[in-house]
Amino acid sequence: MLHATVAGAQARRPRPPRSTRDDITVGINVGAQVAGEGLNDQFSVIKNAEPTPITIAQPFSPSIFVDAGVTIRVRRRFGIAADVSFSSREHNATLNASVPHPLFFNQPRAVSGTASLSQSQTAIHLDAAYLVPPRPRRRTSVAILGGVSIFRIGQALPTDINVAETYPFDTATLASVSTTDASKIAVGFNGGVDVNWRRWRRAGLGALMRYSRASTSLSAGGSNSVNVVAGGLQAAAGVRFVF
Numbered sequence: 001m002l003h004a005t006v007a008g009a010q011a012r013r014p015r016p017p018r019s020t021r022d023d024i025t026v027g028i029n030v031g032a033q034v035a036g037e038g039l040n041d042q043f044s045v046i047k048n049a050e051p052t053p054i055t056i057a058q059p060f061s062p063s064i065f066v067d068a069g070v071t072i073r074v075r076r077r078f079g080i081a082a083d084v085s086f087s088s089r090e091h092n093a094t095l096n097a098s099v100p101h102p103l104f105f106n107q108p109r110a111v112s113g114t115a116s117l118s119q120s121q122t123a124i125h126l127d128a129a130y131l132v133p134p135r136p137r138r139r140t141s142v143a144i145l146g147g148v149s150i151f152r153i154g155q156a157l158p159t160d161i162n163v164a165e166t167y168p169f170d171t172a173t174l175a176s177v178s179t180t181d182a183s184k185i186a187v188g189f190n191g192g193v194d195v196n197w198r199r200w201r202r203a204g205l206g207a208l209m210r211y212s213r214a215s216t217s218l219s220a221g222g223s224n225s226v227n228v229v230a231g232g233l234q235a236a237a238g239v240r241f242v243f
Contacts, residue, residue, distance in 0.1 A: 024243040025143075025196065029067040029208050031236020033087055036060045036229070039117075043224040045160050050100035050108075056158055058093035058117055060232070065121075067208065067236055071129050071143055071194070079129040081145055085234070088120040095177065097161055102169050111163055113174030120154040121230050123212065125190050139198040149190040149212045151230040154183040157220035180220055186230055188214025196240045206240040209233075 039058040044051045069083030092114045101107040127147035134141045156179045163172040192210030199205055212231035219225050 023073045025071045026241045029236035029238035036232025041226045048100040048102045054097045061091040063087045063089035077131045081127040081129045083125040090118045109172045115177040117156045122152045124150045143194040146191040149188045151186045151214045153230045182218040186214040186216035204240045208236045
């Protein structure tokens with residue numbers, strides 16, 4: 001009788017919970033770049049046989065980005081991660097120029113206006129990961145990330161301006177802006193936190209916060225070289241798949 005009782009108790013013993021330790025996590029995110037740096041440039045062209053200095057100020061503006069990546073556990077709480085992100089936006093830049101008079105020397109006219117300039121950033125983030133597993137009876141895990149970021153930066157850069165003017169030419173207004181597309185590869189760094197909430201057995205939801213930065217210079221032709229800073233603070237949310 002005792003043997004039967006013990007056997008029955010063992011049969012009714014609840015199964016241990018499935019392990020929440022997973023070796024591969026794939027994430028897909030959509031978010032916003034909420035902080036970054038703008039673009040400032042200053043160059044000169046020749047108009048009416050005199051130098052025409054032009055300054056450009058393009059402040060930072062938020063943009064939408066998409067991101068996809070994978071985190072692989074290597075040993076216990078340590079792993080590696082690779083992510084690819086892409087963002088593209090158009091935002092206004094303020095232009096100011098001092099345009100020479102077509103009839104008189106040393107009598108420049110002030111010209112100002114705005115132009116919409118496009119910018120794109122494609123980044124590959126290669127990170128080491130410290131993995132914090134979920135606590136008992138909880139479904140939330142955390143990956144702390146840090147490593148190298150490789151950016152491909154594309155930027156439309158002004159090269160000249162055209163003005164509208166009528167006799168006696170004492171004033172002029174901005175008519176159009178000539179631009180060229182410049183691009184370059186830049187290497188920098190990143191750090192971030194990825195929080196995963198296991199909603200289903202092999203899938204869940206996640207939130208990503210990342211800061212990255214890389215700087216380089218882009219050439220608009222001639223001696224016009226512009227310093228550009230890529231990256232910034234990003235916040236995103238999406239889905240996670242675990243294997």
